[in-house]
Amino acid sequence: MGMHRISQFLELIEGVATADDLTLAMVEVCAMLGFQHFALTHHVDLVQAPSPAIRLHNYPAEWAAFYDEKGLGVSDPVHRASHVTGKGFRWSRMTNMIPLTAFDRRMLDLGRAQGIGDGFTVPANVPGEARGSCSFANAWGQPLPEAMLPAAQLAGTFAFESARRLWSIRTPQTGKDKPLTDRQRDCVLWAARGKGDWEISRILNLSEETVARHIKQACERYGVNKRTSLIIRTLFDGTLTFSDIFRR
Amino acid sequence: MLHVMRSGAQPIPDKVMRAMFAARKEVFVDLLKWDVPVLAGRYEVDQFDDAHAHYLVLADRDGGHLGSARLLPTMRPHILDSFYPQLCEDAPPRAPDIFEVTRFCLDRSLSARERRSIRDTLVIALAEHALANGITRYSAIAEIGWLQQILAFGWRCRPLGLPLTIDGKMLGALGIHIDADTPRLLAEAGIIPLPGLVDRDSRAAA
Numbered sequence: 001m002g003m004h005r006i007s008q009f010l011e012l013i014e015g016v017a018t019a020d021d022l023t024l025a026m027v028e029v030c031a032m033l034g035f036q037h038f039a040l041t042h043h044v045d046l047v048q049a050p051s052p053a054i055r056l057h058n059y060p061a062e063w064a065a066f067y068d069e070k071g072l073g074v075s076d077p078v079h080r081a082s083h084v085t086g087k088g089f090r091w092s093r094m095t096n097m098i099p100l101t102a103f104d105r106r107m108l109d110l111g112r113a114q115g116i117g118d119g120f121t122v123p124a125n126v127p128g129e130a131r132g133s134c135s136f137a138n139a140w141g142q143p144l145p146e147a148m149l150p151a152a153q154l155a156g157t158f159a160f161e162s163a164r165r166l167w168s169i170r171t172p173q174t175g176k177d178k179p180l181t182d183r184q185r186d187c188v189l190w191a192a193r194g195k196g197d198w199e200i201s202r203i204l205n206l207s208e209e210t211v212a213r214h215i216k217q218a219c220e221r222y223g224v225n226k227r228t229s230l231i232i233r234t235l236f237d238g239t240l241t242f243s244d245i246f247r248r
Numbered sequence: 249m250l251h252v253m254r255s256g257a258q259p260i261p262d263k264v265m266r267a268m269f270a271a272r273k274e275v276f277v278d279l280l281k282w283d284v285p286v287l288a289g290r291y292e293v294d295q296f297d298d299a300h301a302h303y304l305v306l307a308d309r310d311g312g313h314l315g316s317a318r319l320l321p322t323m324r325p326h327i328l329d330s331f332y333p334q335l336c337e338d339a340p341p342r343a344p345d346i347f348e349v350t351r352f353c354l355d356r357s358l359s360a361r362e363r364r365s366i367r368d369t370l371v372i373a374l375a376e377h378a379l380a381n382g383i384t385r386y387s388a389i390a391e392i393g394w395l396q397q398i399l400a401f402g403w404r405c406r407p408l409g410l411p412l413t414i415d416g417k418m419l420g421a422l423g424i425h426i427d428a429d430t431p432r433l434l435a436e437a438g439i440i441p442l443p444g445l446v447d448r449d450s451r452a453a454a
Contacts, residue, residue: 001410002337003337003338003407003408003409003410006407006410007406010406010407086391086392086393086394086418087392087393087411087413087418088392088418123393124396125393125396126396126397126400127360127364127397128364150410150411150412151410153392153410153411153418153420154407154410154411154420157392157395157396157399158399160396161396161399161400164400165402179361185359238360238361238363238364239360239361240360241360244359244360
């Protein structure tokens with residue numbers, strides 16, 4: 001596919017004014033690329049995101065209903081795999097990327113039974129926001145349009161940005177109004193590294209009570225009760241990053 | 249403050265330049281493992297760091313590096329035409345009003361929150377530098393994950409060709425169009441500069 005055609009579909013994607021327009025544009029883009037289905041989505045079930053989440057697709061209705069009923073947004077192996085790479089991947093290669101559980105395999109089988117065969121997923125990660133992706137899929141037995149995958153990569157990347165604009169997901173939400181204090185952040189960082197209050201108190205030269213208070217107050221700022229939720233939220237909004245936690 | 253270096257302008261203090269080359273080594277060599285030359289074991293400097301390159305450097309009051317970017321005139325050899333022409337469907341863009349953005353560098357010492365502010369400030373500085381100097385388009389090469397972020401800044405981007413996997417990394421080339429509307433697009437996308445760093449008066453004098 002030449003850049004002329006690609007520019008055409010990027011203009012289609014960027015020109016949309018509503019979510020319905022974007023769905024229609026994506027159906028057209030799917031046809032140009034040689035796919036039947038698309039799904040443009042945030043992987044938000046992992047974190048109870050306070051802002052509206054992107055979700056657009058043209059999967060068969062029965063499959064979508066089953067997916068929601070089982071809450072698969074949380075554990076979808078396609079989503080998980082898209083968190084370990086920056087570039088698009090074929091679903092058939094997922095086994096090389098993440099460990100698949102028995103439930104994952106059953107789910108992929110069920111998808112197949114509903115007419116979803118192999119697919120290609122473009123990860124979309126904007127720091128400070130929920131991770132997302134744009135997937136393209138074909139019916140079971142129909143091969144992926146191999147030559148079109150680089151174009152699908154671009155289409156997925158631009159489509160996700162178009163969806164972000166429609167959903168107005170453009171400013172970091174959580175924590176921005178009331179950022180953690182540096183001390184609170186330090187305590188959460190060490191908690192994320194697996195340290196308990198006493199250990200953190202030794203490391204930061206504070207009393208154990210003070211550490212507990214910092215963490216409790218940090219929880220209050222995010223409106224969560226557990227330190228696990230607190231850590232996830234600070235990672236989600238960029239107060240902490242994975243490299244902060246692993247860097248020693 | 250923001251230091252700007254372009255031909256004919258007042259040079260950036262040596263200390264600020266040294267800190268930038270050292271920061272680039274920490275980011276591109278130590279962190280990202282790019283195979284690029286290192287001077288004296290401390291500074292990442294390549295053949296494009298010459299008198300024709302422009303630099304935008306954000307530094308703290310003591311000259312400490314916060315963030316920086318290098319701009320290469322496309323009328324001269326630059327990275328896209330020298331190393332990655334295959335990323336462009338047509339010839340790599342080449343015009344007096346097109347510059348290539350390279351070595352977009354956020355200091356490793358920054359916290360996640362600071363990174364975002366410095367990144368935003370640098371993006372705004374790029375747009376304002378273009379508007380002040382008659383640059384209408386930037387070209388850039390980005391790994392595909394970073395490309396999603398570049399789009400998310402809100403400015404108008406167009407791919408120059410299909411992304412390709414080169415040495416295990418998927419890379420794409422992008423044209424970034426800058427015009428009078430760009431500052432508004434960036435603001436709408438939530439790209440907010442740090443108030444203290446971009447000082448219009450000192451920049452005008454730079």
